[in-house]
Amino acid sequence: MYELKFNEDECLSCTTQDCLTRCQYMDIDRDTAKAEILKIAHGEDSFVLHDCVTCYACEEYCPVNNHPFYLIVEKQEELDVPPLPRPLIRRGIQTGIPFRGEPDIEEINGQALDMGVFSDLMYLIQGRLFEGLPVISQDPRKMFHYFCQLMYLHYGRTSVIKERLPGIIQTIAKHNVTEVICFHDECYGTYTSYCPAVGIDVPFKAVHLFEFLYNRLNELKDDINPINLKVAYQRPCSSRLSSDKHHFVRGIFELIGAENVEREYVDENALCCGGTIQGQRREGSRKRAADVQKRNIEDMKNAGAEVCVFNCPACYTTLGSMVAKNGIRPVFMSDLCRLAIGEKPAGWR
Amino acid sequence: MDSVYQALVDIVGQEHVSNRQEELFIYSYDLGTTEPHRPDYAVIPRTTEEIQEIVKLANKEKVPVVPLGGGLSLAGLAVPFRGGIALDLKRMDSILEVNEKARYAVVECGVSQGQLTSYLERNFPHLTHSEPGAPPTATIAGNVAIHGQGDLAQPYGFNSDMVNGLEIVLPTGEVCKFGSCSIGSGWYTQHPLPDVGLFLGWSGTTGIITKVSIRLFPSKKIRGVGQFVVEDEELVPEIMYKLTHTQMTEDVIAFSQAIPPFASGLQHFTINIVADSEKELEFKHEIVWDDTLGEYIRSGAGGFLGFRSGLQRPQVSKTSDWRKGGGFEYVGAIMPVETYPECYRRGRDISERHDIPYTVLGRCIGAAHAMMFSWTYAFNRADPETIRQAREALHETDDLALELHGTIWKPGLYGQKLVMERLDPNTLNLMKKIKQMLDPNGIMNPGNWEVS
Amino acid sequence: MTLTDYKYGDVIHRCFRCGYCKFPINWMDVNNCPAYARFRMETYSCGGRLWLTRAWLEGEIEWSDHLADILYSCTACKNCEVKCPLSFNIDILNMMIAAKGEMVERGEVPSPVKEFLENIQRQGNPYGTSRAKRGEWMEGTGIEAYQGQEFLYYVGCVGSYDTRGQETARILGKVLQKAGVSFGVLGNDENCDGNEVKNLGEETLFEMLAEENVAQFQGLGVQKIVTLSPHSYNTMKNDYPGFNGEFEVSHYTQLLQGLIRDGGLDVSGGYNATVTYHDPCFLGRWNEEYNAPRAVLKSTPGVQLVEMARNKDGALCCGGGGGNFYIDLLGGSADSPARRRVREACETGANVLAVACPNCLTMLEDAVKAEGLEDKLAVKDIAEIVGEACGIK
């Protein structure tokens, strides 16, 4: 019932084929790229469907916003080319099923922070940055009622997203929120990129966490003491859906006096945390993920990073302890901002 | 004045005996579904000598003695069915010796699993013991007394197979030692003297264990757990077989449960892998995940969920709370590994029939020589109906375990009856003789293993 | 009251009695619940108390002196809440307090609890000593009455009446004078803070105390409060806002930390000792302030800080919380938590056991005497250590 807005003509007229040629995990030349993307568009099998690590990056690379990644995932499902082994897919799909009662709907008129599925990370939203901001999805028992479902892109299952997402949006809308600040940029990407791409209505305005933090920091500017730390940012896959907000990363760093280290895997060239890669169905996935992680961390180290900043809890879970082992402190972006205004972040170890 | 009470006060002191309703209430309850029975006294001794005196008194007065450690058996093994003395042994909590070179520890009967774990971590970080899945308040002695297993069951077998020696207070009050310690040669082995081991698995009906020597094993610097998932339960036995073939795993468990939903209908493996270096770890990863399980990943039949460093204690008590009810009990049985699929399917049926979210688990013992398979039934402590349901499900499961050619582990009274019905009559007769010889007045944990 | 009327009637049965609540953070000992450590009967464990409470409310057991003693032996140290793996853990202490509250309303409390509460009703302190003597501790110190200074120095009952507490209260006053802090005290007009009253289940009395104190503070224009006792700190910081009493409350170690760091207090006189620090529950587990006292000690020259095996959120309570410094249901044995604690302190090789709470001070000092460790271990309040380091005799 929801259909992806994909325009084959855009691909035909595309001169760069950035979607696949810039892929960091497949080595594809421009001609092959064009041929394969068209095959995919026509519903034919392509090695791309098999080899894709589902890193979302092509969504950002596409110069005309033609949703190559959403297309790939739709076709993986259509052609039964699952990116993961079946038990993992089933497990993943079952994970999002709420099982601890219905949510308590409190009406909030105006702005609110949406924790999405990360209610157990409430400790990350303390202090003056979040003062007075109502929060929805505070209760871990109810968190799956706020789960944006976009994770199923990694599972090759857009059908699950389309089936569940409208209900989730309804639940959020019941809170009567006009502006939803998304704790996770996957939620933000869902409401601002995926929903328009497949035609799902979103009755509220989604706000990117970084934009919110940037604005709050400006309000608290007088209280900022530059943190003077060298920082590497671990860009999550979902941020590819909101590349227009990516500039806030640098904006925030400037405000708080963090030095954004010069490195190879930065911005558009960011590397996946490896979380989704290691379980993939193909031969050698575990090693491939380990290799990506190793390169990523080596790059941070070489650039002299003291801190690795995360926005995505999944990246944090996958990479956090690894970067720490390499002498780089892992920290969430909001915590780094709290540090700058003289607060003691809960997650700062 | 109650003369038994006064005599107990004389033995252990006023503060360590109670005949007040509060203590009698608490010690009447098992944490599972077993109906409570009030003891007449709760006693917390500190020494072997005190226990001797208590047992002698109990013989004289024909008062039952029900020893308990953590009191976490869940099968009602420390419920004072015939009243008497609830003997809480947790004050006997000294770690007496750790022999680093011969890798064993001698502990008093009240030493908890957590206490030994923590002691080894702080003082002998390269040694560990086989820690059961119970809460850390469970005791070492209580666990071997019921043939428990722990997280080293895959490489080394039952915890009770790791016993190097015991000190026992017999039901008649004498103290006996078993193993090399009995000839004063230290606590390093239970063999090769003539076997008089009549205490493990008897659930405290033949004597009170006061000291245990337990084997310790190498603890590597990196200890972690990897997870693997399959959808088809039929694959579990062969995967266990293949994993044990690698000799590179420490604990292999497969589980499936209705809640949380992600685990429903799937078979999850948790596989412990340990190493002293990244190099060793990567080598083992390759053998385990890539070489041994790779075929399932490639075929799409199995998925690797990642590896986490650090062993987390399973917090089983959380299971009790799925229904916001604070209670659960399980049937554990020692089963052939090949019965896993049947155990899972039939267990699910039983759960569903009794309206309880199913929870099953199979832990590999030895090189897949057997597994401990558990069927867990949660209940709501505040709702007697759910307790009844769980009790019924447990009984059906006892029947099932035997039907599938398994042997019930730490059976409650119902399971004991089933087992004894099937026991070889000559064995049963021998058990009867042993029990009569050791406990002529039948004071030790009466109700349990009563051969009629 | 029956179980159905009990506020936690729908959760109290959820305790499994798995026993995590007995442990410190590293499981080294099952004796981190002070009451269980003292008595070792399962009834005295956190789980035992919850089961007994439920049994009592359900009519399975009768109220008895013993039951009351068991409930009131809880020192509100919060170890159980920190260690319990289940989601209702945040309410464990509230469950206990509500059960105590029921005993209070029925009038069936242990006699020392009755005495404690009646003394507070009558004299505003648990000792029953006259209100007119509350300010005696400050005689000859030159400490001023509060009249709009920057800080209200709230001393609390133990600091005002207990001999040892008074010494500490005086020294802290002198330290603050020396640092040039603008402060005043309430003297005879000071009233009990109510922290223990709340934990003993006398809710209405607590409310009255909080309301009266808030009104008094506001009437005097108090904005910042520094407390001698973590108990006062806890209730003024966390409970008084519920009575419209929004004050900037600090424990004195927090104030001293800032003063030393900013050079406002010269501690160059130093204090030569190997010191181990005992975390008071109401500063530590209740308010997660583990750093300030340690920072003060570390910045005092000559102090060599060593840690006990159980520290911070795993620290063993001195046994004085929940009114037990007065009602003392846990005393009288080598297993008393205070005595266990001083033995543990001795094992570190420290010759000074530093505390930051007058209740801990008296409990642990008595325990040192009982253990015959006077030659090996001195119990000192951090205020005394700092006092010596800045030249106050």
Added chain:
Amino acid sequence: MDIIACIKRVPDTSEADFIKIDPAQRDIEKDRLAFKINNWDEYALEAAVQLKEKLGGTLTAITVGPEDWNEVLRRALAMGADNAIRIDRDVSADDAYTVAVILERVIQRLSYDLVLFGAQSEDFGSGQLGAMVAEMLGIPHATLVTVLEAEEGKVHTQRELEAGTLQSYTIELPALLTVHTGINQPRYISLRGIRSAMQKELQVMALDDPGLSPETLVPMVKLEKLELPPKGKEAELIAGAPEEAAERLAKILKDAGIF
């Protein structure tokens, strides 16, 4: 069983070492003192409440004193009394006899089975009142009661003698008992309980309600003066070698009538 408990309010002087006597030597200065229910009366009230809880009936608490004294009646109401009566009178110049006269007049007009008093008061400690009232009412009494059990029409009591000996009586009702500490554990009265007792009605009687007039109330024992007992501040130190000091102390103790 209908019970009457007679109670009074006393200053808490246990901790007050700053007591001052007014210049006329007639009273102590009370402005810095806290007040409370007389300790023994609390036990009497508890005993009354327990009997009421067990056997039913009513409990009436009575006090003779000025308005401040309402607070002890509130306490009694919070504890479980059904009625509370205060006879309004400044009792500072009264002796036990005059108060007994007043109480007798009030009590004889009420219906009762048992009258309870505290065995003595904390402030003056004369221990006379209960037995005087009993004699005036013409009913049997027992003082210093530490054990009390009631049944239809009678009470079984034990009264305390010296050195731990008890004297056991069975007394037919109506009777009057004065209650000693240790007979029970008086319950705690929560602030909530006291506050809700504020809502209950208190009966205040003037002296002429039971037909008395001030002129008829002449004390038989008259206060001449108050003074502070002579007392040295510090201990008198007995110096000398152990033998000498011991000898002197022994003499002091003997002179003090200790042995």
Added chain:
Amino acid sequence: MSGILVVAEHRNRALANVSYQVLSKGRQLADQAQMELLAVVAGSDVDAYAKELAGWADRVLAVKSDRLEGLLAEPCQKIIAHLIRKIKPKITLMGHSSFAMDMAPSLSVELGIPLATDCIDIFWQNGDILVTRSIYNSKVNATYSFAQSETVLITGRVGEFSVEEGGRQGQIEEIEFDFEEESDYKKFEGYLEAEAGGVDITQAEVLVSVGRGIKDKKNLEMVEELARVLGGVVSCSRPVVDYGWLPSERQVGLSGKTVQPKLYLGLGISGAFQHVVGMKGASIIVAINKDAKAPIFSVANYGIVDDLLKVVPALVNKISELKGKTE
């Protein structure tokens, strides 16, 4: 003829100590006013008591009746009322005992005479009798006079008056007394003696109390001995209970018991606040402590700064010596 009448008590085959005390006081008052001292003793077998009393009294009235087996208040009240009516003594004096507390108030009402109880002093002033009472927790002394009356009834505080040598040979008169028909509205059921073993320190007149200074459990023996010669009981401060040297029922202080003995002899007790609140009500406090600055010295009446282990044996000897002289 008016005189002074002392009511003597007896139990367990002996006259009560307090009777000797008030007898001595009565003797003194009688001598001062040149009055006759009378003593009355009632019971089933009073010959021995009467003889003893004659050592002080000019006349002893011995009332003999089988009805007086238990020295009960009601029959005694009848006898004393009868005697007072007959003799019209200026003063009737008794010890402030449990017996007197039961009887004296009713007696005063029955006869319409003034009553002063628990007096710590009794003295003549301008021909009138005055008494001093200790009130407000022993913090204030109050002096009282009596309304005009033929007889005043006074009870004297136990232990307040010293026993003087009697040395007289008074007359003994046996008195017959007719009891009316016995009513059964108040039935005496018997005496219950204290259970052996259980010690109630709150009831003891003399407490020998030990603290940490006792150093070792074995030293308790000498303390027990001291308590024995003083006719008292051993109590203690908190640490001694902590050590398990004495049961908690012996503990004095905030968490122990509050005691108000006549003598509190503190041995090796420093006198912490928590302890002092439990014992400061004692009439006489004696402290023996090595530490001259121990706070107990500021609450004690008498102090010895020395090692208790040296003083206690000496004290036991001296007291035994002195007692030997009296007996």
